[in-house]
Amino acid sequence: MLSLLERRLKKAALEVQEYLGLVRLAIQGTFSRPFYRHDIVEQFDLIGWGSLTVVLLAGLFTGMALASQSGLTLDQFGARPVVGRLVSASMIKELGPVLTALMLTGRVGSGIAAELGSMVVTDQINALRALGTDPMRKLVVPRVLAGIFMAPALTVVSDFIGVLGGWLVARYQLQVNSSLYWASVTKGLYMNDVWMGLSKPFVFGFLIATIACHVGLRTGGGTAGVGKATTVSVVAGSVAVIAADFFVTQIFIGLLY
Amino acid sequence: MATETALTAKQILSEPGAPVIVFDHVVLAFDDKVVLKDVSFTLIKGHTKIILGASGSGKSTALKIVVGLLKADSGVVWVNGQRVDQLGERDLMGVRSDLGMIFQEGALFDSLTVRENVGYKLYEETDLPLEQIDRRVQEVLGFIGLSEHIDKMPSELSGGQRRRVAIARAISFRPSIMLYDEATTGLDPITATTVDDEMIKLRDLENVSSIIVTHQLRDAFYVAEHMAERDANGKVRVVPATAEKEREAEFIMLRDGIIVFEGGADALRSSKDPYIRQFLS
Numbered sequence: 001m002l003s004l005l006e007r008r009l010k011k012a013a014l015e016v017q018e019y020l021g022l023v024r025l026a027i028q029g030t031f032s033r034p035f036y037r038h039d040i041v042e043q044f045d046l047i048g049w050g051s052l053t054v055v056l057l058a059g060l061f062t063g064m065a066l067a068s069q070s071g072l073t074l075d076q077f078g079a080r081p082v083v084g085r086l087v088s089a090s091m092i093k094e095l096g097p098v099l100t101a102l103m104l105t106g107r108v109g110s111g112i113a114a115e116l117g118s119m120v121v122t123d124q125i126n127a128l129r130a131l132g133t134d135p136m137r138k139l140v141v142p143r144v145l146a147g148i149f150m151a152p153a154l155t156v157v158s159d160f161i162g163v164l165g166g167w168l169v170a171r172y173q174l175q176v177n178s179s180l181y182w183a184s185v186t187k188g189l190y191m192n193d194v195w196m197g198l199s200k201p202f203v204f205g206f207l208i209a210t211i212a213c214h215v216g217l218r219t220g221g222g223t224a225g226v227g228k229a230t231t232v233s234v235v236a237g238s239v240a241v242i243a244a245d246f247f248v249t250q251i252f253i254g255l256l257y
Numbered sequence: 258m259a260t261e262t263a264l265t266a267k268q269i270l271s272e273p274g275a276p277v278i279v280f281d282h283v284v285l286a287f288d289d290k291v292v293l294k295d296v297s298f299t300l301i302k303g304h305t306k307i308i309l310g311a312s313g314s315g316k317s318t319a320l321k322i323v324v325g326l327l328k329a330d331s332g333v334v335w336v337n338g339q340r341v342d343q344l345g346e347r348d349l350m351g352v353r354s355d356l357g358m359i360f361q362e363g364a365l366f367d368s369l370t371v372r373e374n375v376g377y378k379l380y381e382e383t384d385l386p387l388e389q390i391d392r393r394v395q396e397v398l399g400f401i402g403l404s405e406h407i408d409k410m411p412s413e414l415s416g417g418q419r420r421r422v423a424i425a426r427a428i429s430f431r432p433s434i435m436l437y438d439e440a441t442t443g444l445d446p447i448t449a450t451t452v453d454d455e456m457i458k459l460r461d462l463e464n465v466s467s468i469i470v471t472h473q474l475r476d477a478f479y480v481a482e483h484m485a486e487r488d489a490n491g492k493v494r495v496v497p498a499t500a501e502k503e504r505e506a507e508f509i510m511l512r513d514g515i516i517v518f519e520g521g522a523d524a525l526r527s528s529k530d531p532y533i534r535q536f537l538s
Contacts, residue, residue: 128366131426
């Protein structure tokens with residue numbers, strides 16, 4: 001009789017195995033025909049353009065809060081004018097990529113899991129296969145590609161709007177001269193930071209989309225199962241993003257710094 | 258010296274009386290639960306196999322094995338001369354191009370219109386001109402009498418209409434074998450008869466071989482004991498079947514994963530088996 005821990009470990013190992021199988025098939029589907037171009041464009045629009053509003057809002061308020069909080073701290077050292085440097089470095093290296101990814105996990109990850117999960121429980125996935133369509137190529141590949149390429153694009157938008165939000169607070173609350181603010185923003189930006197900040201979203205986007213697709217396609221148990229899959233997708237995606245952030249940061253520190 | 262040429266598999270399969278599906282000693286279990294214990298049957302070209310059984314007896318599982326959605330643990334499954342139990346997903350696409358499957362509840366793609374659902378395979382998986390596909394979609398919707406619903410979404414259709422659109426989707430690419438998984442379950446008797454008539458028309462007017470999985474006895478006997486014909490004006494009527502036609506419909510009853518009956522409608526009705534008598538009562 002297997003102990004509870006052994007069963008849990010076996011189940012976890014099986015999940016990882018199935019997930020890696022989905023990743024392998026998604027990579028195969030990306031580099032071999034047939035391609036479902038219409039679905040790829042559609043997902044780029046839904047995931048990219050559709051997430052713009054939430055990313056803009058999250059980035060703006062994050063930048064504003066960051067400027068507000070850091071302004072108070074910098075005051076203690078008489079360094080209020082360098083608030084721009086702190087905002088830009090924080091947004092570009094960490095907050096922009098991670099918060100954008102977490103917003104995407106909630107909006108896009110849950111949507112993907114719910115949609116695919118609903119298709120599973122209503123036999124639409126089986127219907128696709130019976131009609132000669134590979135669900136991996138039709139459903140998973142477009143979403144993964146959209147996740148990989150739209151996450152960095154949205155991160156750039158978030159970074160920019162976050163720095164802009166920081167300027168609003170710096171100019172009107174902290175009374176920092178605008179030219180001083182923008183000068184410190186650019187002064188505090190190193191190419192290594194930019195590389196790190198722009199590379200992370202590719203990893204995050206990949207994780208969010210693949211985890212959501214994996215969870216959605218393994219949904220069982222009717223509508224209750226769909227609800228559970230949505231929750232699992234968001235939780236697992238969020239944890240994966242935060243964990244990946246740590247590991248990617250360590251790799252880049254080792255490579256670039 | 259031999260002068261006759263061996264027939265190709267395609268030629269053999271196109272002859273009357275050829276087996277199009279062979280299920281041979283198939284076994285399938287999910288974890289500890291054995292769903293199919295040792296199931297064997299053959300579907301002859303142009304004939305109908307009606308698989309009856311209680312919920313959980315393995316009926317739908319058998320259909321999914323035929324189309325390759327599930328893999329058997331052991332046994333052999335032939336479809337149109339190909340061993341589907343040995344094929345990978347990519348190779349199964351070729352087999353599925355001649356199989357049409359109706360799922361319970363229809364399984365229509367709810368983000369696509371009726372037009373896009375019916376023409377799905379032709380739009381997505383073929384290079385046919387759009388005008389030709391549109392014509393075919395109109396034709397099959399006309400066949401099932403739902404032409405006026407062509408631009409509606411599945412959510413705007415009734416349950417019976419969704420099943421009929423599912424049939425239209427499955428026949429749009431002219432398969433020679435149709436698989437029906439509880440196609441009339443949950444429908445009122447009048448709507449169920451409408452769906453049964455579509456099955457009969459396909460079988461008798463398009464010479465489609467069919468496997469019908471159901472636990473609805475009324476529909477099972479209706480399909481077995483009726484046939485479609487064109488009258489002098491070319492209009493299609495569904496009438497009581499001739500004795501010869503009735504012989505082309507065979508019943509299989511599954512119980513706990515094994516076949517407990519195989520035969521015609523009359524033999525089923527006159528069976529003395531207590532389980533069958535209870536099932537038919």
